[in-house]
Every structure is written in structure tokens, then in C-alpha cells.
Amino acid sequence: MPINILFAALPKRWTEYEAPLRAALDKHGLDYILETDLPPQDVDYIVYAPNSAVQDFTPYTRLKAVLNIWAGVEAIVGNPTLKVPLTRMVDSEGLTRGMVEWVTGHVLRHHLGMDRHIVNPDHDWDPAIPPLAPERPVAILGFGALGQACARSLQGLGFAVCGWSRSAKAIEGLTCDHGQDGLKRVLTHAGIVVLLLPDTPETENTLNAQTLSWLPKGAFVINPGRGPLIDDDALIAALDRGQIAHATLDVFRTEPLPKGHPFWSHPKITVTPHIAADTRPASAAQVLAENIRRSEADEALLYTVDRSAGY
């Protein structure tokens, strides 16, 4: 008898998820029916987003598990009609890959000086040759899993990468400095600085008027980490006086970045809308299919939510 899987999320998600989810389920050789509409009493699993129409789980009498496609579960974890296991999405492959692609792409963009070719209204033919990657030191502040993955990607392209973290770390094949003295050493040499620190009281305004002044004149700032890592006013001042050549920012203190915020119209700031790292259907589908396979094989589910703790 086929496994009946109900996809209960917005229609846009169905468009994105249907093909990769079928592919991932097929890979496990599962016999299944996957639809956006099934009689509730026939449903075995719900692939779920908390903003779907399904809010009352009572009619789903033979339901085995609800598999959330969001990382966040706060809008469903307290639902009293939900009696079966609930999993949240931990798409570490998509998140890490996405971050590495976004960071590598924007480092190369600034390194190569692409913008003056992308926007070139005077049609200038100016064959200035940029330096090569080994002559471009890149500092990565925050040297956890994401920072290290970005460092390896950039090092593979030849960039002179140095990581920085608050406490000392020894990481095979990578250079990493630490502490306040180390921060000054790393920034003093950085042509491009990438922020991948967590958002904590200690990391707030890591880039401020003083630390920005440590960077070589004309350095680039890239922030895919957290909005509060940068003192916004200090950044604008450093851009205005040419200390920083350009900043590319993916995260902000308020998101979406409010219309009228000075970042939007600043000629030396590029805003990207919090897209550097996110759940991707292709890799998320692998996680969903793996959990259905596990459930059918009576193995423990991945990323089960502890509903008493709320996450």
C-alpha cells in the first residue's frame, strides 16, 4: 500500500518542492502518493508549512508525523490538535552551500571590480587589470562551520584568507587569529572583510568607527552574518570618506530593510534581501524523504521538536 503524503504549504512552495521531493522519495525506492489534497483519514505524513490552510490536525486519524519545511516551528509547536511527532527543517547542506556561493561570488565581484562594467553608462573601455587573488587578503570574522567553509572555498581560488574568532582555534589548513589584538592584526591587512559572527552582546558593532579605521583604505565589507555586527552610522561615514570602497550587506537590524533607510540609496552599498543562506527545496527535500524513510523503517526521526521546550 502506498504511503500517503499530503503537501500542506502555499502553492508557490508546491511548485518549488514537488519535483525535488518526488526525486528524493524515488531515490529511497518508496511507494508513495504525494498530493496537495488527500482525504484526511488516509494521510500518513504531512509535509507542512505553518502558514498552510491545515491548522486542525484532528481529522488526520492515521497521521504518523508532521514534517515542517521551515526551520521555525513557533507557529505550530503549541497546536493542541497535533499529537504526532513534529520535525523542523535543518537544511545544513543548502545553508552551507548557499552561504559559500554567495560569499565567494561577492568576494570575486569586488575583487574583480565587476560593478564598473555592469554599470558603465559612458561605455568606457578601460582595461585595468585587477590584482590576482593571492594579492588580495580576505578576513573572515567568525570562524565556525560557515566561516571555515567560506575560507576553504576562497583559499581554493587562491585568496590569502585569514579567519578570526573571539577565542583561539586551530583548524587544519586554515589560518586563524583571535582576541582583540588579533582583530586589529587581521583587519590591518584585509582587502575584503566578511562578517560571519553570531549575534551576541559581545559581537554587536564589531565593525565600528575604530575597527573600520584599522582596515586598509579602500577595503570592501561583506556582511552575510547578522545586522547588528555593524555600526550602521560608522559604516556610512567610512564609505563617505573613502575609507571603505563598498559594502555589500545581506542582513540588517530591521528586515525587510525599511524603505527610506540610507543604505538603499547609498551609491557604495549593495543591499541583498537576506538570501545568502536559506533552505533550498533540493536539499530540504532530501531531509524530508530521509525522515519518511526512517519513520517507515522504525528508525528515529531527524530534528524532532521537543514540544515542551518549544523547539
Added chain:
Amino acid sequence: MPINILFAALPKRWTEYEAPLRAALDKHGLDYILETDLPPQDVDYIVYAPNSAVQDFTPYTRLKAVLNIWAGVEAIVGNPTLKVPLTRMVDSEGLTRGMVEWVTGHVLRHHLGMDRHIVNPDHDWDPAIPPLAPERPVAILGFGALGQACARSLQGLGFAVCGWSRSAKAIEGLTCDHGQDGLKRVLTHAGIVVLLLPDTPETENTLNAQTLSWLPKGAFVINPGRGPLIDDDALIAALDRGQIAHATLDVFRTEPLPKGHPFWSHPKITVTPHIAADTRPASAAQVLAENIRRSEADEALLYTVDRSAGY
């Protein structure tokens, strides 16, 4: 006694070359004097560009070799006053690295859809997430040393890379198709196509109305190879009807690309001024210093010009 090295090229080159050349000479532990002005009878080596003021080599009575910083030697090879060995610049490290950086950067730019964030006059916050690299097939037409180096870089980032060459090639760790049938197979699946073919009668207009129509709708074209590889009118027609989403072109049938050429003003074309791969001072300085070291050690010079053949 120090080796006397005259730097005879335009002042702009001296600015670029002095520091890397001194560093490269120092690395070999050579005792030298490097200047832009030295008494001709004292000069041992001339680091040379054919557009320098030095055109009569007669006064350089103890000259051992002329080391050209250009790849091209046609403006000096016939000089009858030059009696000593002449070397041309083969900066394979700079050329390959530069090409890999430019190709990887522009592939990531199109893959991530950067342009809509770089130019966003309406300040739209539109967090559309691009697919990940494994879902973006990249075709590299021309699978010589440069094509393979780009393929390895892109494959390292996770892209689904397939090379193509006119004749069959088996290359460890890379996928490569060949021949006219293979071209259709490769283009039919390519989200991004990179042109790195040589300029020969057989490769002219490799991308033409027919082959462009084989690409999936919305594909990207990147040409760092040679201008004549693309039928210009067919490309513009394919862009205008949306078959091709965007083309980034570094090489053209006439360079500099003439003012008024339709490529300049086409909203779906990015022109870069033949910068994808060029000699770089840092790596070229290594080649120059290595040749001075070899000459002083009575070893054979690298890249000696055969003046009877003219290159």
C-alpha cells in the same frame, strides 16, 4: 659585483613592476641594481617593452639578454641592433589564474542573479532564492588548459560542469563531450555556457542562431575566449526574444569595442574590456627573475624568441 638591470618600459609599468620584481629577485638571493636609468655600457639585462624609448641596443655593450614583458614581440624581433637573446613573456600562472577568477566570478554573478541587487532603483526587497550550484549545469566549450582549470574551479563550487571539445578527450575527474552531436547534447542542458575555444575557421560562429536555440530558455552566455566565436547578430536576436537571459563578453571582433556598437547599449549585455586573462606584474616578475637567475647560472633561458621564425 651587482647585476645591473635596466627597466625600459613606460613609467606606468615601472609603478606596477618595481615592487614585485624586486621581491622576485630578492627571493633568488641575487645581488642587483634595478633602475629605469643606467649608463648603457653598465647594463647586464634589459626588462623591456617594445614601446619604450630604448630602440637602439648598440650602446649596451655588455648586455646579456633582453627580457620582454609583453607576450608579443613583433615590434622588436626584427631590430637589427639587438644581438643578444630575447625572451617573450609567458605568464601562464597569471593568465590561468586570471581566467579562472574572471570565469568563476561571472558564473557566480549570473548564477546568484547579482545584477538585480547591484542595480535596484526601486529598492525592491525580493528574497527570491536562487538554485544551488549542483542544479546549475555549466557548459565549457573549449577544453584545453584554461577550460579545464575553469571547470575544476566551478566543479569545486558544486556546479554541474560539462566540457566540450571538437575531438574526444578523456580528462581525470571531468566530464567532456565532443563533436557536433556532443555540442547539441551539452548545450541542451546548459544553464550557463562559457566559451574558451581558440579562434580558427572551424570555431567561427560556434554560437549561432541554431546552436543558441539549443540552449534552455533563459541561459547565460559568457565569452572570455575570442570574439569571432559568436555570431553577434544571432546573439542579439536571442537576447531580444528572451532565449538568452544575459551575455557577458570580454572579447570582440574589433577591440576596443567601437563606440556605438549595439553591444554597449544592450540592456542584457555586459561588456568587459578584454581583462579576463592578461599578464600580471606579480607573476610576470617571477618569470623575469627566474630568467635572470638562469642566465647568471648559465642555464637555458625560458621562452627564448627564435628570431628567424619571428616568435
